[in-house]
Amino acid sequence: xxxxxxxxxxISVVEKEDVTLDCVYETRDTTYYLFWYKQPPSGELxxxxxxxxFDEQNExxxxxxxxxxxxxxxxxxxxxxxxxVDSAVYFCALRTMNRDDKIIFGKGTRLxxxx
Amino acid sequence: xxGVTQTPKFRILKIGQSMTLQCTQDMNHNYMYWYRQDxxxxxxxxxxxxxxxxxxxxxxxxxxxVSRSTxxxxxxxxxxxxxxxxxxxxxASSYRGPNEKLFFGSGTQLSVL
Numbered sequence: 001x002x003x004x005x006x007x008x009x010x011i012s013v014v015e016k017e018d019v020t021l022d023c024v025y026e027t028r029d030t031t032y033y034l035f036w037y038k039q040p041p042s043g044e045l046x047x048x049x050x051x052x053x054f055d056e057q058n059e060x061x062x063x064x065x066x067x068x069x070x071x072x073x074x075x076x077x078x079x080x081x082x083x084x085v086d087s088a089v090y091f092c093a094l095r096t097m098n099r100d101d102k103i104i105f106g107k108g109t110r111l112x113x114x115x
Numbered sequence: 116x117x118g119v120t121q122t123p124k125f126r127i128l129k130i131g132q133s134m135t136l137q138c139t140q141d142m143n144h145n146y147m148y149w150y151r152q153d154x155x156x157x158x159x160x161x162x163x164x165x166x167x168x169x170x171x172x173x174x175x176x177x178x179x180x181v182s183r184s185t186x187x188x189x190x191x192x193x194x195x196x197x198x199x200x201x202x203x204x205x206x207a208s209s210y211r212g213p214n215e216k217l218f219f220g221s222g223t224q225l226s227v228l
Contacts, residue, residue: 006157033215035217037217044219044221045205045219047216050214050215050216091158093158093217101163102173103163103217105157105158105159105160107157108157108158110155
């Protein structure tokens with residue numbers, strides 16, 4: 001069975017602070033994909049990043065960075081110098097390569113950036 | 116290019132009524148998914164399809180049915196609506212390959228009263 005845990009339900013930080021959103025996953029598959037999606041207050045779901053299980057390189061995109069560690073089954077997301085526009089719900093998701101082909105989401109972390 | 120289109124955007128049902136949430140995509144994606152998002156909660160997979168004629172249950176399939184007669188369409192049927200089915204429903208499609216990601220519809224807000 002596969003599972004995604006986002007233990008942080010809600011986080012509030014002051015603008016310009018750095019913040020890390022945690023994601024821990026469970027799967028028996030050796031091949032899988034991990035994703036992060038953003039849901040701003042408007043409600044749409046926006047793709048942020050995909051990482052496959054063979055690629056443990058960390059990724060940086062502007063103020064966003066992702067730390068993938070297979071040893072701890074974690075795929076954490078850091079926002080540097082946060083801005084009010086970063087306020088949203090962030091979801092981590094997992095797709096395994098077994099016959100099921102499901103894409104399972106965590107419960108999400110609601111991030112508030114305070115001005 | 117419309118992407119993933121869901122209709123209706125809003126609907127209020129009475130307990131026991133039935134309805135179909137429509138989802139269509141114009142990207143020729145084989146993979147399609149239905150999720151529900153309860154207030155303050157994450158996305159739960161209801162049903163998914165890996166191609167026309169093939170569907171499978173997700174995490175929370177009870178009370179729902181799907182069909183996939185064409186690549187484009189993946190309707191979700193609610194039979195005997197219950198208050199527990201009050202939620203926002205998202206349809207998504209995907210392909211397999213480089214830059215794989217889910218393309219989401221804008222959602223259907225459903226209230227069962």
